[in-house]
Amino acid sequence: MVNASVESHSSAMSPSIWLEKGFGLAFPFIVALVVAAVILLVIGENPIDIFSLMAKESFGSERRIAATLSAATPLLFTAVATAVCFRTGVFNVGVEGAFVVGGIAAAFIGFSLPAGMGFTIIPVAFAFAALVGAIWLYIPGVLLAKLQVDEVVSTLMLNFVAFGVTGYLVNGPLLSEVSGNNVTPPVHEAAELTRLMPPSTLHAGFIVGILVVIAYAVWTRRTPTGFSAAMVGYSQRFSRAVGISVPASIILVMVLSGVVAGFGGASHALGQLHRFTDGFSPGYGFTGMAVALLGRNSAIGIVLGAILFGALASAGTTIQLFSNIPLDLVNIIQGTVMIFAVVEIGRLRLLTRRAAP
């Protein structure tokens, strides 16, 4: 398991610590921009022009900001779902799968309940998605807590199960009769989440995501279970010796992760796509992991990280329309950021080992 449980204990730290933390957070981005700049120079483009174009495309106008926030919305959920586990030292990489099964669960409720229920379908769909997500990650949680089954392997494999099962469902029992291949019927209009800034796709799921981040912040700092989970992340032996139940913490964070990932799937299904399709998530679970690593599992870090990755995504889709720059450049930046975010985790592990030889 990875010990990624470093959070801001903000109460009263000296400015230099803040500076160091700030630089630590920004470091992966700085490196990523340098790498991208080098590539741009090599292919004969002016990096400054391209970067300012990217900034304009992600934050340049109300519409572009809306697009950025819209792209950030699923990441808020998947990053929190990841951070809940990482800060407990549980390396859950199964958020992607839970997001997908949550999505199909919400879509199923959204088109199968009677349309006459109106908007009450929405909470039912969210609740069902959360339940399915929770059960989904409860399984590897119990396997880890009780039988020490490696969670990286079990959750990674469950992702493929999720892709397979949902792929079967949208091509079989839940296949739309009118829309062609690989999609469910659309959800009832009443079940769609409100668009906040039409014509952009930014929807009420963004607000739910922010609420989830706030709830996460409260949980980490101001609940006994959040405290216990943090201690488990610092040291399982210590936790056991002071009477904290390690298995209970592990199972709890996996279930919470499933709930949040399920919410994310529901938000995406009801707010963005209005149905479930094969290829529902282009890796939101994994990008969320990068966001959580980058944001050091802190609530503010997650919001900033999600918006930054959202910006990259929204700039990427339009940037190749206006320049000779391929979309791959954005992928390179994303990849570099992720690598260095992971390097940061490696550094933390090294510190842990030095502190405890």
Place this chain on the structure above:
Amino acid sequence: MAEAATARADATVRLGARNISKFYGPVRANRDISLSVAPGEIHAIVGENGAGKSTLMRILQGMEHPDSGAIIVDDQEVRFSQPQQALETGIGMVHQEFMLAPDLTLLENLVLGDEPVSFAAGPLSRIDWAQALQSGEELAKKTGVAVDWRRRAGGTPVHIQQTVEIIRLLRRGTRILILDEPTAVLAPQQVEDLFVLLRNLRDAGTTILFISHKLKEVVALADRVTVIRRGEVSYSANVSETDSDTIARYIVGGNDTSLIETGRASRGKAGDGEVVLNVAGLEAPSLEKSHPLHGVSLSVRKGEIVGLAAVSGNGQDELVECLVGLRSASSGRVDLLGGDVTHATNGERRRKGIAYISADRRHEGLATLAPVEDNVVAGSHDRPPIGKGMFLSLKQKRRVATERLASVDVRYGHLSDPVSSLSGGNQQRLVFAREIASDPKVMVVSQPTRGVDLNGIAAIHKLLLQFRDDGGSVLLVSEELEELLYLCDRIVVMAAGRIVGETPVEGTDIAEIGRMMVMQGHADG
């Protein structure tokens, strides 16, 4: 081998160390160790776990480099930059964990890394198994054992594996054989067989260095013994000119008599108070390199400090874990304050009134990277005043932490600093602050002053005595016999996973306890 040994028969020191020191950071593993092993001698190195024996052996073998000092082979100073050179010089070591490849046959293991080949080099070169078998058989005959060379190593009994390791080293020209606690894995009869084998080897000219902490074996086998205590040679003598009591005393450090007469705190007034912690017939599997528990029974009364003396790795850690609920006993019973807690979790036992000071402060007593504040409230964060229903009060958490830290005078920078920024003594005080704050009836305390400076030790002793005077009960595990005699009302001695003796502190001296600790450390081989 014998030829090699006779070729240098004129050497007076076959293997030696001259003023070897080795530090790991601030930790002194070896200090100024000098040692000389005469040709054809069986030399025993004894000492507690962690005394520095293994470090010395790794240095002699070329796996570690001394910070200062030199290795002597055949009266000559040598330097090994890697283990291979030591092997070429004729020094071979049999480790506690055997180094045989389990999926290869014993014969394949025998020649692995030094295969006899036909057609010398070149593409047609192949391993000459007939010659390999012949050399194996010859050496086996010499050592007096029968080996079925076609067996897979993994499916072979450990004592045969051990023999094959020895033969393998002999085949590579080893004339100085180092054995690291070779009897730990053997049954009594196999120990006898091993001793016969080692005596045969010695008589054929092999020099043997034998690490142990079982005195009976040392006396039975060795010609000479060297005791290492806390990284230094505390004693060295011919076995024929000393006795086990003397050796035992040097192992546990009982020759510092200065503390014994004066170093006694006031005694508790337990008398025949109620038994608060009772252990009956406890059996439990062991940790790595240690002893399982065999029918351990003991009791602690209200208002007394009971000491548990044992050489490390003799079952005391297992017992402590069983008492606090971190290890489940396979049979037997633990009663806490009159209730059966044999199957209770650590949390349940804590709620009944037990507290635990772990010997492993850095990994179990504390979460070293977590803030000071969190370390001192962990465990009571989920009940009032800190935990209130679903929520946790940050204000109360800070208040409780500040109070607790002040109560035992912990020096810290800020509540949010990681606990690793504190000194060892302050870290241990912090642990006491947390554990005492839960108002326990019984404290299970293991090695409380390890790595703590003198002031810290005094403070911790005061805390324990105060706790006892307030009617608390303590089971105190310590390797520091002076500490046990200073604090305890009576002392229970444990060896090889059994209780081997109990003595009131009055009228007992360190030598007596030391003798019990070491002499019986091999009751079951």
